[in-house]
Amino acid sequence: xxxxxxxxxxxxxxxxxxxxxxxxxxxMIQALLLSLxxxxxxxxxxADPLWxxxxxxxxxxxxxxxxxxxxxxLIIQVPIMLTLALILANLLNNPRLRWRAFWRTxxxxxCAVSLVAYSLVFRTMFATDGFVNDFLGMFGVAPVxxxxxxxxxxxxxxxxxxxxxxxxNMIFFLAGLQNIDRSTIEAARMDGANAFxxxxxxxxxxxxxxxxxxxxxxxNGTLQLFDESxxxxxxxxxxxxxxxxHYLYEVSFQRNPNFGYGAALSYVIxxxxxxxxxxxxxxxxxxxx
Amino acid sequence: MINKLRGVPAxxxxxxxxxxxxxxxxxxxxxxxNTSQDVLASRLLPGGELFANIAKLLDAQNVxxxxxxxxxxxxxxxxxxxxICSIAGxxxxxxxxxxxxxLMGVLxxxxxxxxxxxxxxxxxxxxxxxxxxxxxxxxxxxxxxPLLILLFRQSSRAFPTEILEAARVDGLSxxxxxxxxxxPTMRATFAAAGVITFMTAWNNYLWPRVILIKNEVQTMPMxxxxxxxGYVTDYGVxxxxxxxxxxxxxxxxxxxxxxxxxxxTGAIK
Numbered sequence: 384x385x386x387x388x389x390x391x392x393x394x395x396x397x398x399x400x401x402x403x404x405x406x407x408x409x410x411m412i413q414a415l416l417l418s419l420x421x422x423x424x425x426x427x428x429x430a431d432p433l434w435x436x437x438x439x440x441x442x443x444x445x446x447x448x449x450x451x452x453x454x455x456x457l458i459i460q461v462p463i464m465l466t467l468a469l470i471l472a473n474l475l476n477n478p479r480l481r482w483r484a485f486w487r488t489x490x491x492x493x494c495a496v497s498l499v500a501y502s503l504v505f506r507t508m509f510a511t512d513g514f515v516n517d518f519l520g521m522f523g524v525a526p527v528x529x530x531x532x533x534x535x536x537x538x539x540x541x542x543x544x545x546x547x548x549x550x551x552n553m554i555f556f557l558a559g560l561q562n563i564d565r566s567t568i569e570a571a572r573m574d575g576a577n578a579f580x581x582x583x584x585x586x587x588x589x590x591x592x593x594x595x596x597x598x599x600x601x602x603n604g605t606l607q608l609f610d611e612s613x614x615x616x617x618x619x620x621x622x623x624x625x626x627x628x629h630y631l632y633e634v635s636f637q638r639n640p641n642f643g644y645g646a647a648l649s650y651v652i653x654x655x656x657x658x659x660x661x662x663x664x665x666x667x668x669x670x671x672x
Numbered sequence: 673m674i675n676k677l678r679g680v681p682a683x684x685x686x687x688x689x690x691x692x693x694x695x696x697x698x699x700x701x702x703x704x705x706n707t708s709q710d711v712l713a714s715r716l717l718p719g720g721e722l723f724a725n726i727a728k729l730l731d732a733q734n735v736x737x738x739x740x741x742x743x744x745x746x747x748x749x750x751x752x753x754x755x756i757c758s759i760a761g762x763x764x765x766x767x768x769x770x771x772x773x774x775l776m777g778v779l780x781x782x783x784x785x786x787x788x789x790x791x792x793x794x795x796x797x798x799x800x801x802x803x804x805x806x807x808x809x810x811x812x813x814x815x816x817x818p819l820l821i822l823l824f825r826q827s828s829r830a831f832p833t834e835i836l837e838a839a840r841v842d843g844l845s846x847x848x849x850x851x852x853x854x855x856p857t858m859r860a861t862f863a864a865a866g867v868i869t870f871m872t873a874w875n876n877y878l879w880p881r882v883i884l885i886k887n888e889v890q891t892m893p894m895x896x897x898x899x900x901x902g903y904v905t906d907y908g909v910x911x912x913x914x915x916x917x918x919x920x921x922x923x924x925x926x927x928x929x930x931x932x933x934x935x936x937t938g939a940i941k
Contacts, residue, residue: 391846392767399760400779402816406790407782413793471689474682488929489690492697495925495932497875499893500914503900504700507711507907514699517714546696549689551936558937596940607786610877614897628788628878635792636882642792649789656786 411653417646423639436647446648448622449630452537453606456626460541461601465594468549472556473582487557491550498547498610505543506530506615533623536616540624543611548604552597559593560586595667602659606652627652700918703911711907725912732909735916737888738895742874745810745891749873750866752815758862760816761824762850766836776825783818787878795882809883814873820865822939827861860931861938867928868935871921892917
């Protein structure tokens with residue numbers, strides 16, 4: 384009876400597991416094989432040498448530019464966003480705060496909007512003759528060509544990402560804060576710790592698993608950034624704000640599709656995701672001791 | 673007095689961030705009622721151009737078809753994902769064994785595989801099957817996700833084993849226990865999972881962009897990007913289209929915000 388039940392259990396897992404294998408694991412291996420091939424369209428041959436696509440990446444200036452852009456977004460945007468999300472969650476977790484539901488809804492609301500939708504709103508607001516320049520003009524600031532200069536284009540993309548994802552991460556921190564025993568905070572208060580000390584020494588250490596999780600998720604998301612690069616800055620000017628996934632799409636599906644080269648690029652993203660997650664997990668564990 | 677003042681920075685900070693959060697959405701909504709020139713002139717009050725913009729939008733794009741495609745994709749994905757992932761999550765928890773834990777670990781690894789790394793072979797497979805331009809090809813890769821399985825597994829912990837035993841004594845088959853007892857008692861989890869799946873499917877852009885090649889087959893996110901890519905952009909019309917593309921998910925969010933929050937964080941508890 385137990386054995387039959389065990390088999391029933393496996394049968395319950397079968398459809399979902401099979402789909403994940405077919406949709407994720409098998410294509411992942413196919414992509415590896417593909418990355419060792421060259422040719423255009425459907426006519427593909429084994430590359431000579433096999434790692435040709437990977438060596439080609441090393442000499443590809445556009446690839447290096449998109450790698451640089453992705454790391455700019457990662458290093459600047461993710462820490463700012465997580466810090467802001469942590470502060471906002473901490474403020475909202477105060478039971479004496481008024482209009483909590485309103486603040487929470489307003490800050491969380493951007494998560495309901497699709498990435499390309501908000502990208503187009505930001506593109507409109509940051510147009511040279513658009514709202515942001517009109518607004519700054521009231522303070523005597525000369526119009527800025529936001530999307531036409533490399534640094535400002537990347538900055539606009541970062542502002543967009545902060546707008547869309549800060550509330551998302553705040554929700555994770557709020558969920559984490561609810562699991563913290565409030566008496567630890569009250570006790571620290573009684574001992575004369577100020578708000579900042581309580582936050583830094585009592586709240587943050589207890590939230591560490593959640594901080595680790597949000598850091599890994601955000602890193603993963605940034606490395607796969609596509610929609611904003613595509614619709615908000617269109618990767619421009621030239622390739623100055625283009626993300627790696629955007630370049631991957633361009634290589635694989637536009638002009639002369641080159642699946643082998645695209646697959647090699649996708650493996651760089653895959654390896655970066657794995658390596659960065661591993662490093663973050665190691666750092667997260669070390670602080671445990 | 674001092675106690676009252678201490679809260680001021682907090683309210684100031686929340687106020688500024690709330691303004692930042694809401695303003696682009698307000699800008700989108702009022703711009704949908706203004707002419708392109710008014711949008712660029714930063715007119716922030718509702719105008720009288722809504723119907724003119726609607727007419728221009730319907731003239732330029734087949735909004736009805738895109739809305740239908742988006743809705744079919746989002747609804748189809750949600751229904752199938754709820755069935756497949758809830759059965760799996762239930763199976764992992766109720767028929768718990770060491771081997772199944774190992775399998776769960778392997779499936780969770782799939783979360784770390786970037787979609788970019790599977791996109792090209794997936795496209796090749798669907799092309800071979802003749803499924804390019806079909807909504808089915810958009811739906812299939814989104815049905816089974818480790819996150820959703822985990823969400824169902826974690827919430828199945830609350831499913832009482834006494835009920836399970838009693839049902840077995842009553843002679844119910846294993847599948848009817850799932851269908852007739854588990855599903856109705858886990859309504860909250862189904863709602864949470866449904867909301868995140870629907871919103872993710874509605875908003876997805878990259879995969880539909882890859883697999884739907886024909887211009888006549890497009891989703892709402894694809895429609896708005898195509899609209900913005902024209903030689904001359906009519907910003908009033910564009911913001912109206914963006915508003916229409918966002919409305920379904922914003923409404924779902926406002927009605928089911930708690931379930932949405934539960935859906936994105938539930939798997940980690």
